[in-house]
Amino acid sequence: MGFTEDMIxxxxxxxxxxxxxxxxxxxxxYKAIGDDPSVGNxxxxxxxxxxxxDSDDDGIxxxxxxxxxxxxxxxxxxxxxxxxxxxxxxxSQKDEKxxxxxxMGFPEDEATMALTRCGQDASISVLVDSIYAAxxxxxxxxxxxxxxxxxxxxxxxxxxxxEGNKKKRKRFGxxxxxxxxxxxxxxxxxxxxxxxxxxxxxxxERLRSVxxxxxxxxxxxxxxxxxxxxxxxxxxxxTISRFLYDIQPEFVDSxxxxxxxxxxxxxxxxxxxxxxxxxxxPPKTIAEAFPRTKKWWPSWxxxxxxxxxxxxxxxAKLAERIRLALSNSEDPPPLRVQKYVLEECRKxxxxxxxxxxxxxxxxxxxxxxxxxxxxxxxxxxxTERYRSLGNSFQVDTVAYHLSALKDMFPHGMNVLSLxxxxxxxxxxxxxxxxxxKTVVSVEKSEVxxxxxxxxxxxxxxxxxxxxxxxxxxxxxxxxxxxxxIGGFDxxxxxxxxxxxxxxNRHHRDGLEGEHSALFYHxxxxxxxxxxxxxxx
Ligand code: SAH
Numbered sequence: 001m002g003f004t005e006d007m008i009x010x011x012x013x014x015x016x017x018x019x020x021x022x023x024x025x026x027x028x029x030y031k032a033i034g035d036d037p038s039v040g041n042x043x044x045x046x047x048x049x050x051x052x053x054d055s056d057d058d059g060i061x062x063x064x065x066x067x068x069x070x071x072x073x074x075x076x077x078x079x080x081x082x083x084x085x086x087x088x089x090x091x092s093q094k095d096e097k098x099x100x101x102x103x104m105g106f107p108e109d110e111a112t113m114a115l116t117r118c119g120q121d122a123s124i125s126v127l128v129d130s131i132y133a134a135x136x137x138x139x140x141x142x143x144x145x146x147x148x149x150x151x152x153x154x155x156x157x158x159x160x161x162x163e164g165n166k167k168k169r170k171r172f173g174x175x176x177x178x179x180x181x182x183x184x185x186x187x188x189x190x191x192x193x194x195x196x197x198x199x200x201x202x203x204x205e206r207l208r209s210v211x212x213x214x215x216x217x218x219x220x221x222x223x224x225x226x227x228x229x230x231x232x233x234x235x236x237x238x239t240i241s242r243f244l245y246d247i248q249p250e251f252v253d254s255x256x257x258x259x260x261x262x263x264x265x266x267x268x269x270x271x272x273x274x275x276x277x278x279x280x281x282p283p284k285t286i287a288e289a290f291p292r293t294k295k296w297w298p299s300w301x302x303x304x305x306x307x308x309x310x311x312x313x314x315x316a317k318l319a320e321r322i323r324l325a326l327s328n329s330e331d332p333p334p335l336r337v338q339k340y341v342l343e344e345c346r347k348x349x350x351x352x353x354x355x356x357x358x359x360x361x362x363x364x365x366x367x368x369x370x371x372x373x374x375x376x377x378x379x380x381x382x383t384e385r386y387r388s389l390g391n392s393f394q395v396d397t398v399a400y401h402l403s404a405l406k407d408m409f410p411h412g413m414n415v416l417s418l419x420x421x422x423x424x425x426x427x428x429x430x431x432x433x434x435x436x437k438t439v440v441s442v443e444k445s446e447v448x449x450x451x452x453x454x455x456x457x458x459x460x461x462x463x464x465x466x467x468x469x470x471x472x473x474x475x476x477x478x479x480x481x482x483x484x485i486g487g488f489d490x491x492x493x494x495x496x497x498x499x500x501x502x503x504n505r506h507h508r509d510g511l512e513g514e515h516s517a518l519f520y521h522x523x524x525x526x527x528x529x530x531x532x533x534x535x536x
Pocket of ligand 1: 388391392393418419420421422423424425442443444445448468469470471493494495496497518
């Protein structure tokens with residue numbers, strides 16, 4: 001298992017008469033914090049802790065098994081080797097990381113600076129955030145609020161065009177939101193992301209409001225709203241935008257709306273005037289959101305917000321390893337222990353719940369951060385709750401964008417909700433006070449459909465029609481729905497991001513991946529609604 005003799009002796013001494021399991025825990029902790037007596041002042045590099053999710057769910061393990069979240073790609077069976085091999089290994093890890101950052105479109109000097117600032121054992125997502133933080137005045141420390149699932153990787157992908165749709169759309173002109181230059185339409189160029197990622201405007205920041213021009217084809221009815229992860233592989237947003245009438249995406253990090261980051265891109269044809277936030281405004285810091293944690297929060301943990309809430313959480317074993325590392329250290333712990341603990345806390349959004357005691361967020365705490373009512377997802381397994389919440393909209397963010405519609409539909413609206421999940425869009429509209437006359441909701445997961453239906457029955461008077469698969473929503477079915485209800489006012493949805501996220505190492509195929517390609521169904525269905533409604 002790669003433990004040195006000295007390490008084992010030290011652990012046996014400290015472990016006393018403890019069990020083999022606690023001996024192993026102790027050894028893993030030594031490795032994680034680099035506390036190997038044989039190496040002296042070791043580093044955690046090359047021996048990431050083996051945090052294992054308790055669930056046996058394939059999808060979740062797949063996401064967990066990731067350099068962004070789990071750090072397991074840094075693991076080396078020879079992590080105790082010393083001398084040249086260690087040096088070579090570290091150098092190649094460093095090169096790999098620089099290469100990844102270059103592929104993501106960051107300049108080389110920024111990539112190497114980030115590595116210097118955060119150390120070579122820092123995950124890619126921490127490095128990305130460090131680069132962003134360095135670019136943003138005032139963000140003073142490395143590895144702040146990141147979206148672990150949002151790591152972008154380069155790679156040339158073929159553009160796939162919809163069968164039967166020969167409209168080859170040209171790119172939108174003009175500047176992107178950010179300061180990284182204009183978009184040139186090449187699939188080799190990453191979509192410039194704004195920094196800070198605040199979208200077209202934020203509540204109470206009217207001055208910065210953007211006046212945008214929408215191509216004629218994009219103007220409704222219906223209004224539409226499409227969402228996906230902001231940091232997708234190169235070319236993905238370029239393609240999505242080209243299909244969605246060349247509209248410039250609005251990239252927003254939900255950390256400006258709540259206490260957790262969530263970097264997402266939204267393409268929509270909604271008006272930008274008259275936006276207003278949901279009230280009461282949600283807390284924007286961890287301390288405000290969960291005041292009970294203040295008592296236990298160590299002064300050396302500078303986190304004020306959470307990273308992106310994910311579909312899986314850390315195991316109890318990791319919390320135990322952290323407790324051991326801290327209780328075996330003086331107060332405050334040495335820097336290398338602080339660094340190890342902080343990295344794990346950031347990676348897994350751990351909160352302080354007792355002396356030296358961290359824990360993952362509970363599902364109801366995630367519901368709160370994401371703007372859902374309490375117990376919205378209660379009644380399904382914890383694993384399923386985390387998965388559904390990890391994939392959902394941040395309600396306050398989406399509601400802010402949709403708020404422009406409130407005065408336009410005083411008698412309510414008909415909504416086509418694609419990939420509805422647990423109903424982030426429906427909850428946002430409801431919280432805005434927009435009546436939903438009819439919602440046609442398309443969602444594959446039965447568990448998610450049940451959650452939406454039960455919320456609907458408790459809160460709504462309109463009609464909910466549930467369909468299981470976007471692939472079965474043919475233009476004939478769309479036309480008959482439109483004729484029955486008189487047309488859709490809003491087509492809303494975010495297609496699965498499974499193949500777009502950096503955390504999914506095995507299936508990061510970009511927009512052509514099995515799940516992500518469902519975007520093309522969003523486009524097909526929207527285009528079909530538009531042309532049917534134009535004919536009516
Ligand atoms: N916006 C949603 C979450 C979207 S995540 C929310 O607020 O909860 C993407 C969703 O697409 C997942 O819930 C997934 O179950 C669903 N999905 C995957 N394949 C689908 C398909 N073929 N048809 C319809 N929904 C699908």
